[in-house]
Amino acid sequence: MSTPTNPQLEPVLPTRRNTEPATKTTPATGPKRILVLGATSGIAEACIRLWAERGDSLYLVARNADKLAAVAADARTRGAGYVNFVVADLDKTATHPELLAHAINSLAGLDVAYLALGVLGEQPKAERNFDEAASILHTNFVAPVSLLTWLANYCAQRHAGTLAVLSSVAGDRGRKSNYVYGSSKAGLSAFLAGLRNRVDREGVTVITIKPGPVKTAMTQSMKGSEKFANVDKVAATIVKAIDKGQDELYVPGIWRIIMGVIRAIPERIFKKLNL
Numbered sequence: 001m002s003t004p005t006n007p008q009l010e011p012v013l014p015t016r017r018n019t020e021p022a023t024k025t026t027p028a029t030g031p032k033r034i035l036v037l038g039a040t041s042g043i044a045e046a047c048i049r050l051w052a053e054r055g056d057s058l059y060l061v062a063r064n065a066d067k068l069a070a071v072a073a074d075a076r077t078r079g080a081g082y083v084n085f086v087v088a089d090l091d092k093t094a095t096h097p098e099l100l101a102h103a104i105n106s107l108a109g110l111d112v113a114y115l116a117l118g119v120l121g122e123q124p125k126a127e128r129n130f131d132e133a134a135s136i137l138h139t140n141f142v143a144p145v146s147l148l149t150w151l152a153n154y155c156a157q158r159h160a161g162t163l164a165v166l167s168s169v170a171g172d173r174g175r176k177s178n179y180v181y182g183s184s185k186a187g188l189s190a191f192l193a194g195l196r197n198r199v200d201r202e203g204v205t206v207i208t209i210k211p212g213p214v215k216t217a218m219t220q221s222m223k224g225s226e227k228f229a230n231v232d233k234v235a236a237t238i239v240k241a242i243d244k245g246q247d248e249l250y251v252p253g254i255w256r257i258i259m260g261v262i263r264a265i266p267e268r269i270f271k272k273l274n275l
């Protein structure tokens with residue numbers, strides 16, 4: 001392991017809780033050390049179940065203490081090799097360097113960082129109130145950029161690691177019903193494309209995950225949500241894509257075609273549509 005030159009990257013002593021320490025080394029094909037940011041997300045929880053069942057080591061971060069404790073307990077029951085967690089509001093970007101260093105010390109390294117935090121926000125409110133728009137942009141774009149900047153530098157120094165991030169098909173084209181959320185994800189997808197272009201040559205994998213509508217807490221109040229994709233199927237596809245080191249994933253896969261069509265609609269027609 002190379003020595004960090006940026007003082008922000010210096011690991012700090014971990015606060016161990018709940019379990020025995022993680023093993024110090026992880027073979028390339030063996031259990032992975034996975035950091036989950038936004039671990040109480042419906043999509044993240046379903047991935048955590050799969051990672052736990054195959055014995056991976058997990059460090060979970062979320063802001064709801066009760067939900068997070070339940071996710072961690074479930075992961076232990078399912079057979080995770082190691083589980084630790086911390087309650088944190090990831091909007092607080094100043095806390096990120098210390099939080100990430102703690103997490104990586106606790107896992108004794110890092111194979112995968114999985115970013116699942118996100119808010120849908122209220123589009124009608126965001127049209128009238130800049131604070132609502134700024135809050136959506138902060139959680140979905142600014143906070144992930146802060147986390148990814150630290151994590152990418154950590155991984156690039158070690159020439160290893162995967163950064164897997166939940167963006168959205170909504171970022172592929174802005175539309176009137178959710179363009180504030182959509183623009184936060186568009187910014188995130190563009191950031192990830194540029195980051196991949198920078199760190200791929202350093203041996204770091206960046207995966208942009210673009211789900212279509214999935215049945216989770218985020219979408220439960222939406223019209224037609226009973227027809228949205230099943231979260232366990234979506235999670236299985238995501239876990240496989242992370243294992244393969246894919247660059248970009250549309251999930252379910254049909255959304256690659258749907259968004260190709262939507263992107264191809266000329267603006268003079270698109271602006272008249274009710275989407």
Ligand SMILES: NC(=O)c1ccc[n+]([C@@H]2O[C@H](COP(=O)([O-])OP(=O)(O)OC[C@H]3O[C@@H](n4cnc5c(N)ncnc54)[C@H](OP(=O)(O)O)[C@@H]3O)[C@@H](O)[C@H]2O)c1
Binds near residue numbers: 037067118216
């Ligand atoms: N469901 C979909 O249809 C869909 C489609 C495309 C993309 N996505 C993206 O996939 C990701 C996961 O979404 P989901 O469907 O699983 O929704 P979800 O169940 O609502 O999960 C979102 C998670 O983000 C967490 N979060 C929000 N702000 C946070 C903060 N400041 N600090 C820490 N955690 C924070 C929430 O924590 P709390 O429980 O504390 O609020 C929640 O656990 C999101 O980025 C979302 O934009 C979802």
